[in-house]
Amino acid sequence: MAGAGPGRLVGRKAARAPQVRTEPLAVRLALIAVATLFLGLFVILPIAAVLHQAFSKGWDVYLAAVQDPAARAAIELTVTVALIAVPLNLVFGVAASWAIARFRFPGRALLLTLIDLPFAVSPVISGMVFVLLFGAHGVLGPFLAEHDIKVIFALPGIVLATIFVTFPFVARELIPVMEAQGAEEEEAAIVLGASGWQMFWWVTLPKIKWGLLYGVILCNARAMGEFGAVSVVSGHIRGRTNTMPLHVEILYNEYNYAAAFAVASLLLLLAFATLGAKRLVEHRARQAELAVAIAPAAPATPGEPTPPTATLVLPETTP
Amino acid sequence: MTITVEHVRKRFGSFVALDDVSVEIPGGELVALLGPSGSGKTTLLRILAGLESPDSGEVRHDGNDLVRQSARDRNVGLVFQHYALFRHLTVAENIAFALRVRHRPRAEIDARVGELLHLIQLDGLGHRLPSQLSGGQRQRVALARALAAAPRILLLDEPFGALDAQVRQELRRWLRRLHDEIHVTTVFVTHDQEEAFEVADRVVVMNHGKVEQVGPPQHVFEHPASDFVIRFLGQVNVLPARVAGGRAHFGEVALDAAAPAGAADQPARVYIRPHEVELTRVPRPVDVAATVVRLAPLGSVVRVEVAVDGVEGPVHAELDGRRADALGLRPGDAIWLSLRRARVIVDGERVAA
Numbered sequence: 001m002a003g004a005g006p007g008r009l010v011g012r013k014a015a016r017a018p019q020v021r022t023e024p025l026a027v028r029l030a031l032i033a034v035a036t037l038f039l040g041l042f043v044i045l046p047i048a049a050v051l052h053q054a055f056s057k058g059w060d061v062y063l064a065a066v067q068d069p070a071a072r073a074a075i076e077l078t079v080t081v082a083l084i085a086v087p088l089n090l091v092f093g094v095a096a097s098w099a100i101a102r103f104r105f106p107g108r109a110l111l112l113t114l115i116d117l118p119f120a121v122s123p124v125i126s127g128m129v130f131v132l133l134f135g136a137h138g139v140l141g142p143f144l145a146e147h148d149i150k151v152i153f154a155l156p157g158i159v160l161a162t163i164f165v166t167f168p169f170v171a172r173e174l175i176p177v178m179e180a181q182g183a184e185e186e187e188a189a190i191v192l193g194a195s196g197w198q199m200f201w202w203v204t205l206p207k208i209k210w211g212l213l214y215g216v217i218l219c220n221a222r223a224m225g226e227f228g229a230v231s232v233v234s235g236h237i238r239g240r241t242n243t244m245p246l247h248v249e250i251l252y253n254e255y256n257y258a259a260a261f262a263v264a265s266l267l268l269l270l271a272f273a274t275l276g277a278k279r280l281v282e283h284r285a286r287q288a289e290l291a292v293a294i295a296p297a298a299p300a301t302p303g304e305p306t307p308p309t310a311t312l313v314l315p316e317t318t319p
Numbered sequence: 320m321t322i323t324v325e326h327v328r329k330r331f332g333s334f335v336a337l338d339d340v341s342v343e344i345p346g347g348e349l350v351a352l353l354g355p356s357g358s359g360k361t362t363l364l365r366i367l368a369g370l371e372s373p374d375s376g377e378v379r380h381d382g383n384d385l386v387r388q389s390a391r392d393r394n395v396g397l398v399f400q401h402y403a404l405f406r407h408l409t410v411a412e413n414i415a416f417a418l419r420v421r422h423r424p425r426a427e428i429d430a431r432v433g434e435l436l437h438l439i440q441l442d443g444l445g446h447r448l449p450s451q452l453s454g455g456q457r458q459r460v461a462l463a464r465a466l467a468a469a470p471r472i473l474l475l476d477e478p479f480g481a482l483d484a485q486v487r488q489e490l491r492r493w494l495r496r497l498h499d500e501i502h503v504t505t506v507f508v509t510h511d512q513e514e515a516f517e518v519a520d521r522v523v524v525m526n527h528g529k530v531e532q533v534g535p536p537q538h539v540f541e542h543p544a545s546d547f548v549i550r551f552l553g554q555v556n557v558l559p560a561r562v563a564g565g566r567a568h569f570g571e572v573a574l575d576a577a578a579p580a581g582a583a584d585q586p587a588r589v590y591i592r593p594h595e596v597e598l599t600r601v602p603r604p605v606d607v608a609a610t611v612v613r614l615a616p617l618g619s620v621v622r623v624e625v626a627v628d629g630v631e632g633p634v635h636a637e638l639d640g641r642r643a644d645a646l647g648l649r650p651g652d653a654i655w656l657s658l659r660r661a662r663v664i665v666d667g668e669r670v671a672a
Contacts, residue, residue, distance in 0.1 A: 184401065187370055188405075188464075189405075192464065193391055194416070194420040
């Protein structure tokens with residue numbers, strides 16, 4: 001997943017353009033077959049294998065694995081980390097995209113590049129950075145030890161590593177949305193007497209909400225699923241610093257396959273929930289976009305022809 | 320209520336948007352900032368709105384320093400070329416925005432919104448979204464939104480630029496009528512001289528970040544102050560000439576010209592609008608011999624291109640259709656030409672009309 005940027009909410013109009021089918025039937029069938037085969041081999045088969053393994057010893061073993069105290073602790077930790085990391089990244093993402101989309105300042109290009117850094121660097125390195133900073137022999141190690149603050153092998157370290165790995169998601173999603181929308185509405189709000197906060201809550205947030213939600217969903221999925229960076233800083237203390245992905249690994253290494261895949265199936269469930277939520281947001285965003293593009297024009301006032309604003313003509317669309 | 324702009328300068332990087340601009344906008348008037356793109360007119364408007372701040376210079380309104388007030392506190396109404404309506408809010412909510420941010424009571428807001436919807440002739444459409452309106456309706460909503468909090472100044476940035484010709488015409492007249500009713504000091508930016516002349520009490524002609532001329536439309540048209548203003552305000556024949564002994568000479572024509580003191584023989588240019596050139600078959604003493612080169616019927620008028628002896632390049636004349644028929648012009652005809660009016664400019668300064 002690292003390196004593959006999240007999808008974009010903008011520029012999707014092209015997908016609705018009428019398709020011109022020029023390839024012969026055989027070519028089309030061959031392409032469909034290749035795609036289906038590939039999807040089956042690399043996506044469906046592994047998912048089926050996970051579920052098969054998870055339930056290989058029956059429901060009782062599955063439930064026991066999921067309800068095991070260590071598993072429950074891992075689930076709780078994962079949720080806690082996501083509850084801290086995602087809101088912080090939401091705030092950071094909105095602030096960063098605001099700065100980048102609205103202003104031209106020295107260092108803007110650098111900031112834009114740095115936002116992508118977590119996508120570019122291996123998650124293991126991201127974890128190591130925090131060990132170097134906060135570990136016992138790290139730069140801030142002695143200071144932390146003196147004040148009895150634990151960062152590495154504790155919740156703060158896991159949260160820091162997760163924030164680092166997931167911070168591009170919201171900003172990367174919002175920057176193109178905000179750049180496409182421009183700042184005129186915000187300028188209008190200010191001239192009309194709105195304060196900065198009023199402008200943000202009443203004008204900017206409603207404009208970016210779908211892009212923001214989309215970014216948050218992807219950010220959350222990654223925050224809950226992150227393995228590499230968290231693995232380095234967590235210390236794998238069962239029941240205390242084990243997140244779900246780490247717990248799966250431990251069970252697997254102990255040859256406890258049924259339990260490992262039972263917990264893994266929960267992560268799979270999260271993936272399905274994420275995809276479902278993502279679809280829903282895309283659908284809503286497109287509907288909002290369509291409402292803007294094709295809403296029927298008002299009956300023209302006398303002498304004023306309605307200008308051709310509609311780009312698509314659908315029969316009997318009601319707002 | 321006068322807005323005074325004094326020695327305002329503004330640069331964007333190496334581009335000089337405003338170069339020492341001073342202008343006075345009398346209270347209650349409707350003033351057009353007229354100029355080509357890049358002339359600085361929109362920058363000046365945005366400085367008045369508080370969306371840009373000048374690098375130097377002063378802007379005062381009623382004696383108050385406007386530059387030190389934030390856009391938010393100025394209480395100006397601003398209408399954008401592309402409306403900038405809040406797309407997720409209804410028409411009524413858009414209009415109510417300025418009152419909502421000021422935490423006015425609900426009843427007052429509703430009453431004001433109803434009043435404004437009536438003013439812009441959109442009664443009953445308050446629940447619509449901006450996307451459900453036509454371009455002309457959207458621009459009227461933008462205007463109502465700008466007027467809601469009773470602004471001290473109304474600013475419009477190319478307000479009709481995005482509309483088609485017929486709607487533009489109608490909205491222009493409507494804006495003029497509206498201004499006659501509410502008398503708020505209004506500044507609007509346009510590159511269309513016809514629009515400026517039709518709507519404004521006063522035009523400020525701008526070019527390259529400088530003010531070229533300020534005055535009532537008719538005065539500016541009749542007495543253009545510079546080469547740029549003459550050329551910008553419509554088609555014109557520009558002929559090279561010389562000024563000497565109080566007269567401007569071009570070809571065999573001599574015109575009275577108040578030459579600058581002590582000026583000897585100086586190069587100059589003569590400007591003649593096509594409709595100020597008269598063609599006759601029967602010569603009078605001052606007329607000049609010419610030859611018809613080409614005829615182009617342009618609807619209600621006929622453009623005639625003539626070659627004048629001793630003058631470089633063609634001279635264009637515009638006659639109304641009936642007059643052209645009466646003359647029965649054909650290419651190659653010999654004809655007599657007289658000038659109803661000509662303007663002479665020496666070194667960029669006008670010396671004679």
